[in-house]
Amino acid sequence: MIRASQISKHYHMGDSTVRALDCVDLHIPQGQFVSIIGSSGSGKSTMMHLIGCLDHPTSGTIEIHGQDVNAMSEKRMALLRNNEIGFVFQTFNLISRTTALDNVVVPLMYTRKSFSTKPAIQALERVGLSKRIKHKPSEMSGGECQRVAIARAIVNKPKLLLADEPTGNLDTKTGTQIMDIVHELHAEGMTVVLVTHEMDIAVQAERMIEMKDGKIVADTAVDAARRAEILTLNHEAHQSLFRKKSLHSPSSKPLPPQMEAK
Amino acid sequence: MFHLQLIITAIRGLQQNLLRSTLATIGVIIGVGAVVSAVSILQGAQRDVLDQFESLGADQLIVVDGKREHGGVTSSVQALVPGDAEKIQQEYPDLILRVSPQYQGAGQIKYFQQNVNGFVLGVTETYAPMNSYEVEIGRFITRADVRGSTMVTVLGYGVAKDLFGALPAVGKNVKINGKSFVVIGVMEKKGTLGFLNVDEQAIIPLSTSMSRMFGQKYLSMLNVQCASATAIPACMEGVKKTLRVSHRIRSGSKDDFTIYTQEEMKQRFAQVAKIFGVVLYSIAGISLLVGAIGIMNIMLVSVTERTREIGVRLAVGARRFDILKQFLIEASIISLFGGALGVVAGWAMANFLGEFTQVIKTYTPPSIILASLIMAIFVGVVSGIYPAIRAARLDPVQALRYE
Numbered sequence: 001m002i003r004a005s006q007i008s009k010h011y012h013m014g015d016s017t018v019r020a021l022d023c024v025d026l027h028i029p030q031g032q033f034v035s036i037i038g039s040s041g042s043g044k045s046t047m048m049h050l051i052g053c054l055d056h057p058t059s060g061t062i063e064i065h066g067q068d069v070n071a072m073s074e075k076r077m078a079l080l081r082n083n084e085i086g087f088v089f090q091t092f093n094l095i096s097r098t099t100a101l102d103n104v105v106v107p108l109m110y111t112r113k114s115f116s117t118k119p120a121i122q123a124l125e126r127v128g129l130s131k132r133i134k135h136k137p138s139e140m141s142g143g144e145c146q147r148v149a150i151a152r153a154i155v156n157k158p159k160l161l162l163a164d165e166p167t168g169n170l171d172t173k174t175g176t177q178i179m180d181i182v183h184e185l186h187a188e189g190m191t192v193v194l195v196t197h198e199m200d201i202a203v204q205a206e207r208m209i210e211m212k213d214g215k216i217v218a219d220t221a222v223d224a225a226r227r228a229e230i231l232t233l234n235h236e237a238h239q240s241l242f243r244k245k246s247l248h249s250p251s252s253k254p255l256p257p258q259m260e261a262k
Numbered sequence: 263m264f265h266l267q268l269i270i271t272a273i274r275g276l277q278q279n280l281l282r283s284t285l286a287t288i289g290v291i292i293g294v295g296a297v298v299s300a301v302s303i304l305q306g307a308q309r310d311v312l313d314q315f316e317s318l319g320a321d322q323l324i325v326v327d328g329k330r331e332h333g334g335v336t337s338s339v340q341a342l343v344p345g346d347a348e349k350i351q352q353e354y355p356d357l358i359l360r361v362s363p364q365y366q367g368a369g370q371i372k373y374f375q376q377n378v379n380g381f382v383l384g385v386t387e388t389y390a391p392m393n394s395y396e397v398e399i400g401r402f403i404t405r406a407d408v409r410g411s412t413m414v415t416v417l418g419y420g421v422a423k424d425l426f427g428a429l430p431a432v433g434k435n436v437k438i439n440g441k442s443f444v445v446i447g448v449m450e451k452k453g454t455l456g457f458l459n460v461d462e463q464a465i466i467p468l469s470t471s472m473s474r475m476f477g478q479k480y481l482s483m484l485n486v487q488c489a490s491a492t493a494i495p496a497c498m499e500g501v502k503k504t505l506r507v508s509h510r511i512r513s514g515s516k517d518d519f520t521i522y523t524q525e526e527m528k529q530r531f532a533q534v535a536k537i538f539g540v541v542l543y544s545i546a547g548i549s550l551l552v553g554a555i556g557i558m559n560i561m562l563v564s565v566t567e568r569t570r571e572i573g574v575r576l577a578v579g580a581r582r583f584d585i586l587k588q589f590l591i592e593a594s595i596i597s598l599f600g601g602a603l604g605v606v607a608g609w610a611m612a613n614f615l616g617e618f619t620q621v622i623k624t625y626t627p628p629s630i631i632l633a634s635l636i637m638a639i640f641v642g643v644v645s646g647i648y649p650a651i652r653a654a655r656l657d658p659v660q661a662l663r664y665e
Binding site (some may be wrong): 049052054055056074075079080081082083087089094095096097098102106107110113115152153156201 | 268271272277278461531570571573575576577578579580581582583584657658659662
């Protein structure tokens with residue numbers, strides 16, 4: 001469970017201050033699959049870094065699984081990232097020149113438990129890479145690399161999976177395979193927060209949060225009907241037009257007439 | 263994070279850029295090697311020379327060439343002649359037991375196909391008793407040999423062994439610097455005496471050496487054995503007086519010779535050793551510093567290059583301290599590995615120099631091995647700490663975005 005109240009993140013760029021996040025409230029219950037969509041600079045990545053305990057907010061409070069991030073020491077935050085959060089990145093961020101297994105082992109090295117490579121092998125099996133354990137990232141396809149990254153993210157069995165444009169560097173077919181794994185993990189009870197700017201990826205979540213200029217501009221529950229509707233829209237209309245129409249439609253509503261006309 | 267895992271990770275990190283890690287290691291090898299060989303050479307020289315001073319005996323004086331200062335330049339003045347020895351002996355028969363004039367030169371000693379490059383020492387009959395250096399087989403040089411400039415030689419133990427092996431040497435003809443000599447005796451095994459490995463020399467009559475072999479007028483050295491150690495000041499005074507008269511030095515002018523006692527030579531040597539020590543240790547220290555800078559440079563490059571990796575590690579739960587440890591251990595592995603190889607390299611280098619020059623005797627004290635390894639770890643930690651701190655201070659968000 002994630003509860004953010006009135007969080008802001010400001011960066012200083014020379015004399016000016018960039019408000020990457022501006023007084024945002026967000027509550028994500030346990031087990032939900034949420035996508036955060038927005039153009040670059042909308043604050044979606046900043047949001048993810050704050051949820052992922054990689055950074056402290058400038059103001060406001062964030063609770064991850066009932067623990068206040070602001071009150072946490074650097075050590076405690078590291079432990080939280082290690083045990084309860086799994087990260088997946090657009091560029092995979094695997095350590096090159098080491099094998100798939102060595103990459104998946106990394107989070108295990110920072111747990112306070114006794115070390116064993118067994119969970120890493122299991123995690124690689126889980127993403128269907130049991131035969132690629134000894135392969136290096138340079139010897140694998142993008143989709144395989146991303147699956148290694150997912151294995152690394154889930155090796156400590158976290159409750160929360162944070163994915164930052166996980167399909168951004170992949171073709172549609174491979175992207176679908178990755179999303180299938182994400183759906184499976186969600187089905188197993190994992191909370192998933194997925195940051196993307198691709199609408200057809202975003203609508204696969206149960207809930208879609210749209211961000212712009214550091215604020216949440218739309219928070220939509222997505223069911224099958226809504227999903228089809230948005231996808232149609234997305235294919236037919238310009239994205240900015242969609243954004244304008246859905247601005248105040250937190251749930252499915254009849255489509256605006258001009259949209260239907262098209 | 264578990265320490266074994268930490269070390270494995272560090273080794274893998276170093277393997278990622280093997281060439282660079284190797285170059286950094288070589289820097290440390292050279293640094294530590296320089297320290298070890300400097301210490302070995304210096305310690306060896308010190309031991310060797312001190313041993314030789316001891317072997318000279320406390321009752322001996324050494325008379326060598328004098329020094330002349332001319333316009334700030336010091337040069338040596340050759341003035342000692344064989345006749346001086348007899349004069350000293352005759353003047354002070356009570357104070358002075360023996361006088362041994364010597365002329366030393368390099369020589370190749372050859373017996374058929376066998377040959378030894380050693381020293382040729384021209385002496386009189388006093389040399390052996392003065393140094394309690396005994397003939398093992400045959401006889402030593404006599405007064406008659408010196409008077410007649412005979413072509414006879416007494417071989418050092420090592421020379422005899424090299425040329426003849428187990429066969430008898432006495433009575434055989436050997437060639438010294440191309441001239442034919444009859445072997446009249448073989449000396450006992452002695453080692454070093456008066457700065458030379460006497461086992462590696464051929465002893466010939468002084469007159470033969472100076473006139474027939476090297477064509478020299480002046481002695482290299484004059485050893486004077488006093489009646490007792492307490493008689494040394496009186497002895498010195500006597501030798502000085504005799505030589506000044508013999509060399510016709512007017513009162514007020516400086517001596518054209520220098521007299522040393524064992525004690526004085528020790529002190530002089532200690533001073534020279536100190537200067538050499540400062541020079542050698544400075545060079546070694548600089549090498550080590552360069553090695554340390556090498557490690558720091560490599561580590562800084564490595565931290566920059568692996569910024570993303572650091573970001574990932576932080577994201578998956580590494581504490582800043584874990585990152586710090588990882589890079590410190592990497593630096594320490596380079597330095598410890600380099601240090602261990604450096605000890606071996608330094609020791610080998612010192613021995614090689616010793617073998618090659620035949621002059622330097624080296625001694626590697628066991629304590630230097632431990633000291634070098636500790637020094638190496640210290641270098642690793644000192645040069646690794648700054649890059650490691652930089653790595654640990656990286657902002658995970660920035661590090662993950664780093665291109």
